[in-house]
Amino acid sequence: MKRLALAAIVLLLPISFASASVLAPKPDDVCSATSSGGLELKRAKLVSYLFEKSLQLSYLDFDDSGDTNYDRKVAAILDWDYCKTHKCEPPALEKLPLTRTRLLNFLMTISRPNTMGYTVMGPGVGPQSLRDFLEGPDGNWRIACVKKDQGPEASPTVMAEGTTRQYFAIRKNVDDFKYSQKDPEFKKVERASLAFKEDYVAENQTFGIDGVAGYTFGPAPVGEFARFRLTPFVSYKQDYADAAGTAQDKRIFNIGGGAVADLYLLSGHDFQVYPKYVHSASTRADTLVNNLVYTPTPFWPYIASAGIVVPHLLWAQFTPQLKGAYGVVYDAGTDTSLENGNYFRWGPRIALALYGEDG
Numbered sequence: 001m002k003r004l005a006l007a008a009i010v011l012l013l014p015i016s017f018a019s020a021s022v023l024a025p026k027p028d029d030v031c032s033a034t035s036s037g038g039l040e041l042k043r044a045k046l047v048s049y050l051f052e053k054s055l056q057l058s059y060l061d062f063d064d065s066g067d068t069n070y071d072r073k074v075a076a077i078l079d080w081d082y083c084k085t086h087k088c089e090p091p092a093l094e095k096l097p098l099t100r101t102r103l104l105n106f107l108m109t110i111s112r113p114n115t116m117g118y119t120v121m122g123p124g125v126g127p128q129s130l131r132d133f134l135e136g137p138d139g140n141w142r143i144a145c146v147k148k149d150q151g152p153e154a155s156p157t158v159m160a161e162g163t164t165r166q167y168f169a170i171r172k173n174v175d176d177f178k179y180s181q182k183d184p185e186f187k188k189v190e191r192a193s194l195a196f197k198e199d200y201v202a203e204n205q206t207f208g209i210d211g212v213a214g215y216t217f218g219p220a221p222v223g224e225f226a227r228f229r230l231t232p233f234v235s236y237k238q239d240y241a242d243a244a245g246t247a248q249d250k251r252i253f254n255i256g257g258g259a260v261a262d263l264y265l266l267s268g269h270d271f272q273v274y275p276k277y278v279h280s281a282s283t284r285a286d287t288l289v290n291n292l293v294y295t296p297t298p299f300w301p302y303i304a305s306a307g308i309v310v311p312h313l314l315w316a317q318f319t320p321q322l323k324g325a326y327g328v329v330y331d332a333g334t335d336t337s338l339e340n341g342n343y344f345r346w347g348p349r350i351a352l353a354l355y356g357e358d359g
Contacts, residue, residue, distance in 0.1 A: 022221075023106040025049045027117045031145035039145035041118060043134060044070045047077070050103055055095045062092035074134045077103065080267070101225050101266040104130060108219065108227070110143065111180075119144045127268065127297050170213045174274055175293060177214050177231040178262050188317070188353040209238040214260070225267065231260040235276070253281040270295040284333035294322045315355040322348055 030045040051057045051073055062076055063086060076082045076092075077099045083092065107125040110118040121142040125133045133141050167180055172190035179186045192211025199205070218229025234257045241250035258276035265271075272293040279286050296303075302318055309316045324346035332338035 023050055023054045023102040024116060025053070025106075027145035029053070041143035041145055043138070043141075046103075046106075047073050047134070050099060054102060055098060057091060057095055061089040062086065062096060077134065078131060100130070104266050105221060105227075107133070117146050119146060127264070127266065166215065166217055168213070168215050170211055172211060174212055174214075174233060174235070174258070174260055174276065174291075175272060177212075177216055177233065177260055178229065178264075178270070178272070180216075187355065188319075188351075205240075205242045207238065207240045209236055211236065212256075218262075219264065222263070225265060227264045227266070229260075229262045229264075231262070233258060233260065235278070251282040255279050255281060264297075268297045270297055280333060280335065283335040284331065285335045285338055286330040286333070287327060287338070288330065289325050289327040292324045296320060309354075313356070317353045317355070319351045319353070320348065321350070322346070 025046065027039060027041075029049050030041050031039040032042050032045070034040050047070060051059075059072070062082070063072055076086075076096055080097070082088070082096060088096065104127060107130070110116055111120050111125065121144055125141060169177060169180070170192050171177060172192050176189045179189050193208065194211075195206070195208045197206045212233050212235040214231040214233030216229055216231040219227035220229070222228050235255070237252065237254040237256075239250055239252040256276055256278035258274055260272055260274040263271045272295075273291070275288060275290045277286075277288045302316060303320070308314075324344070326342070326344050328342050329338050329340050332340050
């Protein structure tokens with residue numbers, strides 16, 4: 001019982017959902033008319049609003065060259081060491097680190113359709129795609145603006161400060177609950193699987209299910225520099241094979257449950273903690289595994305953000321991780337591969353995802 005209590009305590013992280021200053025421009029401030037008569041968000045206007053209105057920073061605070069153009073502001077947003085190579089006044093030293101976090105908070109919030117007066121047309125903008133949003137070809141990311149006077153059906157739903165998103169999801173891996181369907185990283189997520197095969201020649205049947213279902217609360221802001229989400233989940237894995245010879249039969253029926261606590265630091269670090277309890281209906285084994293996963297998400301091409309391999313054809317993205325697992329086997333049941341007791345394992349992992357030009 002002591003071990004079970006310890007696993008539950010892991011989830012009780014000291015999270016304070018402190019109210020923070022946010023970037024919340026009105027569509028009139030950052031949008032321009034399109035040729036079709038609609039309104040679209042313009043990134044140059046958004047960046048100018050961020051510096052001049054939200055943070056009240058003048059270009060004189062962070063650049064002595066007199067250069068007020070868009071590229072200079074983007075460099076100040078993306079480069080954490082900007083003030084080491086440029087002359088920065090005290091206001092810039094204090095506020096430049098907030099430019100990236102406020103911009104990310106805004107872009108991740110409006111990834112929810114028709115939120116705060118904006119609708120992202122396509123994948124949302126997240127930490128891994130911020131550089132492409134700011135530096136890629138203008139038009140790669142289209143964000144429609146909806147004004148309140150366009151009628152009740154088009155009026156924006158304003159997300160109050162501190163409000164959390166909620167969504168139900170089915171995934172193959174517990175680690176992937178942090179990606180919603182609007183997230184640009186969703187395309188690399190493994191899908192849950194269900195398969196059935198009937199072989200009349202070999203006289204066998206196979207049936208498999210592998211997936212987890214969870215309900216996510218978040219992400220919710222933790223100050224200006226982090227976001228937190230919590231996902232209770234249940235899992236089921238079935239691998240059933242009924243062959244002509246009983247020696248080849250396979251019976252795996254695993255039922256599990258747990259919760260994922262995910263803390264994302266906008267400086268480029270993601271931490272996941274999730275205990276997972278599994279009961280095997282076929283072997284009567286009972287196990288509990290506490291997992292800790294660290295994923296760096298720097299703003300570097302190819303590492304945690306996609307980079308071009310073949311122009312106009314192929315993109316690649318590497319995702320490095322460090323994972324540790326502390327497990328307890330309470331009852332090995334009839335499973336000869338398990339022994340009652342504790343174990344600890346850790347090690348690195350790297351995943352490679354390849355994308356076509358259209359994503």
